Amino acid sequence: GGVLSIVATPIGNLDDLSERARQVLASADLVAAEDTRHSGRLLQHLGISRPMMALHDHNERGRVERVLEVLGQGQKVALISDAGTPLISDPGYVVVREARAAGYRVTPIPGPCALIAGLSAAGLPTDRFLFAGFLPAKRSGRQAALEQLRKEPATLVFYESPHRISDLMQDMVEVFGAGRECVLGRELTKTFETFYSGSAETVLGELQADPHGAKGEFVVMVRGADASPEDAGSSVDTDKLLELLIAELP
Ligand code: SAM
Numbered sequence: 001g002g003v004l005s006i007v008a009t010p011i012g013n014l015d016d017l018s019e020r021a022r023q024v025l026a027s028a029d030l031v032a033a034e035d036t037r038h039s040g041r042l043l044q045h046l047g048i049s050r051p052m053m054a055l056h057d058h059n060e061r062g063r064v065e066r067v068l069e070v071l072g073q074g075q076k077v078a079l080i081s082d083a084g085t086p087l088i089s090d091p092g093y094v095v096v097r098e099a100r101a102a103g104y105r106v107t108p109i110p111g112p113c114a115l116i117a118g119l120s121a122a123g124l125p126t127d128r129f130l131f132a133g134f135l136p137a138k139r140s141g142r143q144a145a146l147e148q149l150r151k152e153p154a155t156l157v158f159y160e161s162p163h164r165i166s167d168l169m170q171d172m173v174e175v176f177g178a179g180r181e182c183v184l185g186r187e188l189t190k191t192f193e194t195f196y197s198g199s200a201e202t203v204l205g206e207l208q209a210d211p212h213g214a215k216g217e218f219v220v221m222v223r224g225a226d227a228s229p230e231d232a233g234s235s236v237d238t239d240k241l242l243e244l245l246i247a248e249l250p
Pocket residue numbers: 011012081083084085086087088089090112113114115158159160161185186187188189190217218219
């Protein structure tokens with residue numbers, strides 16, 4: 001029967017495409033891509049020419065019918081996104097879900113993923129982490145989302161676009177406190193790969209001082225909250241509460 005392969009592609013360095021990914025793409029009957037022009041260039045670079053179809057967030061539901069049809073003919077479909085692993089802050093959720101529901105084999109061809117690449121080299125705890133993807137674009141929504149994560153003990157991971165990275169770090173200072181440890185991975189696997197690390201305040205300063213600071217793509221990683229009073233912030237003060245309750249006792 002038909003097989004849907006979820007193929008990870010490079011996040012910068014083209015040599016990161018695996019041999020298996022190359023083989024699966026070369027033998028696919030249909031390559032479903034987030035952006036056929038962008039992915040067309042990758043396939044061309046690999047010397048591969050296969051029929052392509054656009055499948056992005058705005059047309060995914062409609063295109064799923066077509067993918068299921070092709071799978072129904074016993075053919076092989078490969079899903080790729082512009083960079084990294086499909087479905088990780090990228091399209092593909094609907095097609096994977098529907099293909100599974102229809103009983104087709106869905107198989108991952110693992111490879112580059114910015115969040116895993118960032119975490120693997122950041123030097124922050126990785127035993128537990130919470131990937132929160134892109135935060136809301138508006139400051140109020142972003143601060144509210146951060147507020148909900150303020151006491152989370154797991155390492156936090158975010159994606160952010162270059163033109164909002166300073167705003168995000170500013171909100172981080174405001175909501176998590178100036179001292180919270182952050183590590184930013186910029187342009188991972190590319191020529192200008194850079195890591196910024198230190199307190200939220202230090203990292204914000206470094207970004208603002210670096211002429212390349214506001215350029216490129218970022219993975220933002222934040223140490224989880226510990227039991228320090230700074231992270232506990234304005235949360236309920238249990239000592240104070242107990243004191244008040246005890247005062248009420250007869
Ligand atoms: N599916 C991709 C993956 O597996 O990482 C993520 C796609 S998402 C639309 C794009 C975001 O991923 C960027 O805004 C950035 O936060 C992050 N990203 C992608 N490539 C990166 C790189 N080379 N260095 C740092 N961050 C990257």
